[in-house]
Amino acid sequence: MSRVEKRVPRSFYIDLGNPTHRRATMIFSTGTVIFLFATAIGSYRAYEFTESVTFCGQICHEVMEPEYTAYQKSPHARVTCTECHVGPGAGWFVRSKLSGAYQVYATLFNVYPKPIPTPIKNLRPARETCETCHWPEKFHGSKEKIFDHYMVDEKNTKWSIRMLIKTGGGSKEAGIAEGIHWHMNLANEVDYIATDPQRQEIAWVRVKDHKGNVREYMSEDNPIDTDDFKQYKIRRMDCMDCHNRPTHIFDSPSQAVNKALSAGRIDVKLPYAKKVAVEALIQEDYPSKDSAYVAIDNYIREFYETEYPQIAQTRKEAIDQMIREVQKIYRWNFFPEMKVRWDVYPNNIGHFLSPGCYRCHDGRHVSNDGKVIPNNCKNCHIIISQGTKNESKLIAPDGLEFKHPEDIEEAWREMACSECHTGTSQL
Template sequence: MKDRQLPESVYNWTSVIGAAMAVISFGLILLTLMIEVFVESSTPYVGLITFIILPSFLVVGLILIAAGMLVERRRIVVGKHGHFRPELHIDLKNPRHRNAVVIFTGVTAIFLMATTVGGYNAYKVTESVEFCGTVCHVMHPEFTAYQTSPHARVSCAECHIGSGAGWYVQSKLSGAYQVYSVIANKYPQPIPTPVHSLRPARETCEHCHWPEQFFGARKDVNQHFLGDEENTPYPISLLINVGGGSEEHGAAEGIHWHVAESNRVDYAVTDDKRLDMEWVRLTDAQGNIREWTLDGESIQSQTAEVSEVRTMDCIDCHNRPSHVYRSPARSVNTAMAYGRISRDLPYIKREAVTILDDDYEDTPAAMTAIDEHLRGFYADEYPEVLDSQAAELDSAIANLQTIYRQTIFPEMKVTWRDYPNHVGHSESIGCFRCHGSDLTTADGEGISKDCSLCHSILSQGPDAEEGMISAAGLVFEHPVDIYGEELETNCTECHEGGSEIY
């Protein structure tokens, strides 16, 4: 045994296995690092393996080495002296001790440096968009919607975590259960929203957007096409009263009045989706308070079980800022407005929305059904289209398949109905959760449903005829005569963005 260069306690199977695990892991880390450096396009899985998985095995190996040495030392000491001496004795004159100290110091220094570099890179990997969107298949719908959203150049972490160590740690702790849910296949389909543990919007959204800098109005043209044979266009030109403002620039007004510094709007809901309002409370800059409740009585007298009390912020209206699942009606209207789907194809609006709104087992089945449905419809009803408009039909099919892949995900049971967008009120209840609801003050005053508070209709319909265009604003006229019902009934009682009206 005299030829051994290390202490006797090193020579045990536990430490040997740990050393082998550590050496192999370290070698593989070096190999994957070379792949990261020299391969131009590597996947997020390389970073996951390099900076998270392999270092975990390396640490386990080092722990096994130390644990094996402790157990072996106890065994040796007990065998010789009948008791364990806990004190650590190092004699640098002893070659074995000297070799052990040199090796331990060198390995520790290398390990600490590697840990520092690896830890930083692990942080970068886990904060990257690719890691969030592609490592876990559960996130495929969210990642797909994000890539076509207005915030596609903003990283996931900038909104979901923001700056500071506190929320970073909190996000990782909450993410630990999500990892378990995916591994154990216990995650819900679709993933429920809103996410109640998100960082407050004012701490993230307002790094770029803040109400004090919003002023005036913005023109917006909503392109609509009817479901008739001619796919009649029915554009609606709106002047959106964006509003905002601050004490320096005048009183807050318009839509962003709700989140201006001079106002505080609190509300309570009785459901997890934040749709069913129990009460609303407004506190103005002078501290005056107004309350709206379901029975007009005080908030304190309400007996319903409240799920959540919130102070209104960006997310209450802009609840789909990056993960927007557009409805078939909206998607087809946009594609037709830009010419990607030809308006010359008879009934293409109706048929396109209908086929997108059907149920399919998976995405490949939907791709096949879209092709077969449209070709079958025109073969039966307009056979001349197959020859005279073959290119337009092929383009329509391809664009509808793209729309489906970007907005509907049967594998995760995700559709636009599961994630309604509360900006507006045409396809989700949105504004009408409060405005025009049953909430009233003690003297019976409700929350106004006056359309002109938020927007003015400058023109509507295919032709700028007299009575259909006005700088002062028009009363909305439904493209199909429904006898004035559009002025009394919420849009969502008929429209959901799918084929329900056809």
């Protein structure tokens, strides 16, 4: 009878004295180190890529095309998306990735809104992002700015407004804050309640000055019952309440054509160039950019061939250049697939096409003791010259009263600019 040997399994061991074990250990260890190193490099590269402008603007090309296009020609074109939208620190990095997970889902399943809404509620406080480069306390004095407008008449009459904008600033060391940046000085606190998601309807304002005096103002047009205060969020004013479109800027047709005329990209000597260019951009809601380019070409050519046949023959090159420029304006500012154009997003700088400053400075916010938030033009800027070419040569250091290019009598005193100026044919 044969004996069956019962084998006891040996425990795992590595014998470095054994050449086979030693060689296997060296191969495994070397491979592990290389793998971990490659993983670390790959992870960092992946992280670096997800933080890049390419990832934000081009991976989801159709979704982010308007924002990425506007970004490329903006004052912040050399600043990465994450420097503003995320900023430093792990906390906001994690929040951005969690938020981004939903955005990836929305893109994959085509459930994202058109247009993409401004992430007002999710933006990091401006003091933690904007003020790492822009320090309100270090802005002082006034800044000269010239606004060139062109009328919609045959001669494309130029109407310029040259003004000193009281940027202001100030600090405890430099003295009491003044100018527009008075709102942002650390010595002052401005809080408000907006009753709409885009913060265009401001119903209540509270101001605390450098002496500790507090005054509350209520809108006469949109008052809030004191019993309803709890349902609203009180917000502390910061940079983004005025500079809400610092990068993703979409010019209105009128603004874009004005710039092109000033720069000579559209010949100002072409009759009705301003009027025709603007009309070509907005004559209808084009379904796509390609259809817009064709329609713009046809509209401009047809106008000059019909109304000015001699100019259509002798100034063909200028008309071709005008067509190319208007098509370019459309390409940079209109995105029919995403339903984006200039009037989708309010721009709070100034008060020309959006309420902007007039959200508070409308003369309709009154305190209990009868004080009114002022709407005097000279509080924020001084017009030192205005008018046509000859008129604008006359300089008034103490400031001029605003003169409207068209005779609307005193209506400009009683209405907000944005009630008439929509960005289309007016100036």
